[in-house]
């Protein structure tokens with residue numbers, strides 16, 4: 001591919017005199033346009049530029065050479081130059097990644113020993129869990145909640161297949177944490193609308209084990225997505241893995257004049273989140289009331305049930321009445337479960 005003149009200029013080093021450090025975030029490319037990364041496939045990035053305007057269009061881009069070692073993920077806002085028309089066969093270049101407001105890290109696994117950022121700039125994590133087939137696993141939900149709170153994201157727990165089992169037990173485990181809970185069933189459109197209402201004006205990442213009904217839910221929310229739905233195996237209760245890379249989908253505008261808004265990011269294949277970097281203090285900070293009480297804990301307190309003199313225990317006892325005491329006890333128990341989820345095996 002022939003290099004344009006400006007591209008040569010860009011790679012020219014500044015003169016030794018008065019040289020400044022070369023950084024990845026160069027101030028050049030005043031002509032760059034900003035795009036939102038909606039998909040990544042083998043070095044090709046799909047972007048939406050002029051998001052929400054009449055000029056909105058999709059662009060395919062690759063990373064400029066100076067970003068070779070920099071990871072660009074779905075949800076990133078990037079600056080692109082070159083052919084940004086989006087015409088058939090056109091290819092633009094990503095020259096900058098804008099600062100991220102949040103990052104969600106995936107756990108290292110057998111195929112990849114490194115924790116990696118999987119989604120940037122999302123503000124809500126939607127944990128999709130079936131009430132049955134497959135059976136809910138609280139360990140997985142806890143890990144998701146910890147990852148989300150650590151990343152400064154809201155958590156929506158979406159309990160699917162309500163036609164198969166009641167939701168009460170799971171509600172009781174997560175509502176004390178302040179986690180928003182919605183319950184759906186695929187034959188009840190109104191239940192899908194309760195989910196949609198919580199996705200508006202947000203960028204939400206949906207995670208869930210195979211077979212929980214995540215694709216069914218996404219297709220109900222974004223019909224154009226046509227996510228492949230799997231078939232649950234009668235023996236294992238699990239579905240097939242039908243898709244592999246993360247993709248951002250826009251919630252459709254359904255009524256004339258209605259504002260779009262909301263991006264839904266599907267993350268097939270992401271089963272767990274990296275928690276090795278999560279510090280107790282940072283997680284605690286997500287719970288204002290507990291954080292305040294824990295200021296009276298001995299130094300280095302783990303805040304776990306066996307921690308000597310943890311101030312969170314007398315806080316439960318000091319509740320003004322029985323109801324408040326029960327609520328505090330449930331909140332503390334749920335919080336302690338999260339603390340241990342951090343160190344439990346994925």
Ligand SMILES: Nc1nc2c(ncn2[C@@H]2O[C@H](COP(=O)(O)OP(=O)(O)OP(=O)(O)O)[C@@H](O)[C@H]2O)c(=O)[nH]1
Pocket residue numbers: 160161162163164184185186187208209210211212213214215216217228229230231232239240241242243268
């Ligand atoms: N009973 C019942 N079954 C459902 C419901 N939602 C989805 N299913 C079924 O559950 C199975 C799995 O649904 P999918 O939407 O493919 O699940 P997924 O989480 O996307 O799983 P993968 O496609 O493997 O990633 C399908 O057979 C669906 O028809 C529900 O509310 N109730």
Ligand SMILES: [Zn+2]
Pocket residue numbers: 294297298301302303304307309310311312
């Ligand atoms: Zn403590």
